[in-house]
Amino acid sequence: MWQWLVRLYHRLGSPKWFYEITSRWIPWLVGLSVVGCAVGLVLGLLYAPADYQQGNSFRIIYIHVPAALLAQSAFMMMAVAGAVFLIWRMKMAAWVARSIAPVGASFCLIALLTGAIWGKPTWGTWWVWDARLTSMLLLLFLYFGVMALQRAIESEDASHRAGAILSLVGLVNIPIIKYSVEWWNTLHQPATLKLTEKPSMHPDMLVPLLIMIVTTYVFFALLVILRTRNEVLWHERKRSWVRDLLES
Amino acid sequence: MSLVMATVKRDLLLAARNPGEWLNPLMFFLMVAALFPLAVDPDPKFLSKIAGGVIWVAALLATLLSLDALYKADVEDGSLEQWLASGESLYVLALGKALVHWIASGLPLTLMSPLLGLMMALPDDAFPALLLSLGVGTPVLSLLGAVGAALTAGVRSGGLLLSLLILPLYIPVLIFAASAVYHAGIGMSYNGQIGFLGAMLALAACLTPFASAAALKLNLSR
Numbered sequence: 001m002w003q004w005l006v007r008l009y010h011r012l013g014s015p016k017w018f019y020e021i022t023s024r025w026i027p028w029l030v031g032l033s034v035v036g037c038a039v040g041l042v043l044g045l046l047y048a049p050a051d052y053q054q055g056n057s058f059r060i061i062y063i064h065v066p067a068a069l070l071a072q073s074a075f076m077m078m079a080v081a082g083a084v085f086l087i088w089r090m091k092m093a094a095w096v097a098r099s100i101a102p103v104g105a106s107f108c109l110i111a112l113l114t115g116a117i118w119g120k121p122t123w124g125t126w127w128v129w130d131a132r133l134t135s136m137l138l139l140l141f142l143y144f145g146v147m148a149l150q151r152a153i154e155s156e157d158a159s160h161r162a163g164a165i166l167s168l169v170g171l172v173n174i175p176i177i178k179y180s181v182e183w184w185n186t187l188h189q190p191a192t193l194k195l196t197e198k199p200s201m202h203p204d205m206l207v208p209l210l211i212m213i214v215t216t217y218v219f220f221a222l223l224v225i226l227r228t229r230n231e232v233l234w235h236e237r238k239r240s241w242v243r244d245l246l247e248s
Numbered sequence: 249m250s251l252v253m254a255t256v257k258r259d260l261l262l263a264a265r266n267p268g269e270w271l272n273p274l275m276f277f278l279m280v281a282a283l284f285p286l287a288v289d290p291d292p293k294f295l296s297k298i299a300g301g302v303i304w305v306a307a308l309l310a311t312l313l314s315l316d317a318l319y320k321a322d323v324e325d326g327s328l329e330q331w332l333a334s335g336e337s338l339y340v341l342a343l344g345k346a347l348v349h350w351i352a353s354g355l356p357l358t359l360m361s362p363l364l365g366l367m368m369a370l371p372d373d374a375f376p377a378l379l380l381s382l383g384v385g386t387p388v389l390s391l392l393g394a395v396g397a398a399l400t401a402g403v404r405s406g407g408l409l410l411s412l413l414i415l416p417l418y419i420p421v422l423i424f425a426a427s428a429v430y431h432a433g434i435g436m437s438y439n440g441q442i443g444f445l446g447a448m449l450a451l452a453a454c455l456t457p458f459a460s461a462a463a464l465k466l467n468l469s470r
Contacts, residue, residue, distance in 0.1 A: 086462070141416040148412050152403045161466045162399050166413060169395055169459050173417050176448070180420035184427070 013090045015232040016241050022225050029222040036215030044208035051205075060118045062208060066216035068111035071139060072174075074104030074220065078146070079171040082164025092228075094160035095235070097167070098150060099227035103220060105143035112136055131182040138177050142170045251336045252344040259348040270314070270352040277310040277357055281364050292369035299368035300378065300429025306364070307357050307382060308418055311389045314353045315414070316407040318345060318397035323467050328401075332468065342460035343453070346387075346394040354386030370433065377432030377442075381425040384445040391452040392417050398463035421448060 011017045044062035051058035081097035084090055115133060116126045127133065146167050153159035201209070236242045263269050284302045285295060322328045331341055361382050365375055396414040400406030428441035 138416045138419055141412075145413040145416065148409055149399060152400070152406070152409050158402075158466045162463065165395075165459050165463050165466075166399060169392075169417065169456075172455065173420070176420045177416070180423045180444075184423045 013092055015092060015236050016239075018092060019229055019232050022229060025225065026222070029218055029225070033215060033219040033222055036211055036218060040208050040211035040215055044205075044212065048205045048208055049202065054122055057118060057121050060114050062212045064111055064114040064118060065209060066213045067107045067114065068136065069213060070216050070220055071104055071108035071111050071136070074100050074107060075139060075142065075167065075174065076171060078104060079164075079167040082160075082167045085160060086164050086168075091235070092232075094164070095228050095231035096224065097164060098160065099224050099231060101143060101147050101150070101163070103223045103227070105140060105147065107216075107220070108136060108140045108143060112140065131178075131184060134181045134184075135178045138181075139174070142167075142174075146170070251331070251334055252340050255331075255341065256344045256348055259345070260351065263348070263352045269317070270356060273310040273314040273353055274356050274360060276313055277306050277360065278364065280306040280309055281368060285368070296369040296371050296433065297430075299365060299370040300374060300433065301426040302368060303361055303364050303370075303378065304381075304385075304422055304426045304429070307361070307386065308389065308415075308422060310357060311353055311386065311393060312411050312414065315349065315390075315393040315397045316400075316410055318349055318394060319401040319464070319467075320397075320406075323401045328464060328467060332465065338461035338464055339457045342394060342398070342457040342464065346391045346456070346460070349394060350387045350390040354382070354390055357386060358382040370429075373435060374429050374433035377429045377438050380442055381428045381438075381445060384442060384449055385421050385425040388421050388445070388448050388452045389418060391449075391456040395456050395459045395463060398460045398467070401464075402467045421445065424448075 011021075041062060045059055048059070050056050078097050078100040081093045081100065084093035085097060112133070115136070119128070120126050146163050149166055150159045150163040153162055233242055281302055284298070288298075289295070319328070322331075331338065358379060361378050362375055364370075365378055370378065393410075393414050396410045396417075399413065400410045403409060424441045424444045428438040428445070431438045431441065
């Protein structure tokens with residue numbers, strides 16, 4: 001298993017290998033995203049029982065929770081990819097990190113927007129200065145910072161390194177920001193799902209949510225892979241394998 | 249080590265000979281704080297409630313203003329290359345530069361803050377908390393900001409970019425510091441908040457020089 005992982009890691013360093021293997025993955029990822037989204041949304045929006053307090057408006061969690069989860073883990077992935085680039089100088093890792101940034105920021109924005117739409121009927125206001133909301137907003141600012149920095153630096157290598165350093169600094173700061181705003185003010189309900197505890201949701205509500213979470217991760221992987229493939233093609237455009245690919 | 253000492257000495261001397269460098273952020277600090285009574289409400293009762301937060305926001309902005317120049321001259325005149333070639337630890341150098349920045353910006357801000365407190369009708373009990381929170385909190389601002397300054401040193405019009413990068417990272421300091429001043433003002437204990445600020449200072453002093461050193465190196469590859 002370990003040997004296999006090490007080999008996979010070394011192979012991932014090769015842009016050509018990555019491009020070829022992901023060509024085979026893409027149909028599967030697309031299929032899984034479409035099917036998962038269809039099943040999860042139909043179950044969640046039509047068959048899950050309405051919440052006894054919030055009525056039907058709770059159903060937005062099938063978009064909101066997966067997006068919020070992903071926005072946070074995407075930042076982590078971006079920082080890890082950046083660290084791999086800083087330590088081992090693997091170009092692929094830098095391209096992946098750069099591909100993740102706008103996707104993660106979009107999910108962050110989706111989480112904030114759906115949260116606002118849900119907050120209006122439930123809390124009676126679009127926005128409150130609550131800890132969770134504020135820390136998501138700050139996460140969005142961190143994404144913007146990384147993207148702005150990458151764009152501002154002209155030298156390709158330096159911009160990748162700068163982005164990686166900033167995302168690592170951000171990663172260390174995320175828990176500090178999270179706990180300080182939580183301590184400062186909180187109105188948001190505690191997390192719906194916890195890995196360490198038995199879920200408090202009814203299975204009819206929970207199963208579609210879990211399906212949607214998995215689907216969103218698959219969809220995220222698809223988006224990042226597509227973006228990374230573009231980076232690969234652009235950077236390797238002078239190589240013979242890309243030329244052959246373009247001609248055929 | 250001697251190189252770092254020499255750099256610190258040189259930078260302090262430069263700051264002393266060029267007072268605008270550290271006086272301008274101080275004046276900015278004063279002016280920003282003066283905008284709030286004008287724009288919101290000059291009623292002392294209201295002011296005393298927001299004083300701590302306003303003074304801290306002004307301090308934060310003033311710090312950002314002076315950060316831009318931290319490494320710029322060194323990148324432009326080649327001092328940075330000399331440091332890298334000398335083989336001295338960049339970690340210690342980054343720590344030294346942050347110290348210089350704090351002496352030229354955070355320390356004067358801290359010393360001038362009681363004046364602002366008077367203008368903003370800060371409650372008497374809150375003055376020690378204001379001084380203490382600025383004294384412990386502004387070095388964290390300098391340390392974190394130095395990372396941003398190193399990252400943007402070679403970027404044209406990096407000042408605005410620097411603010412975008414660094415402001416989200418400043419939020420925890422702002423929260424705990426403003427809360428310390430506020431709680432002191434209503435007669436509550438503020439040891440906890442100062443303790444958190446101290447923990448952040450320890451963490452920032454240990455970790456941010458690594459990031460600064462890595463960021464400084466990438467200024468060579470442009």
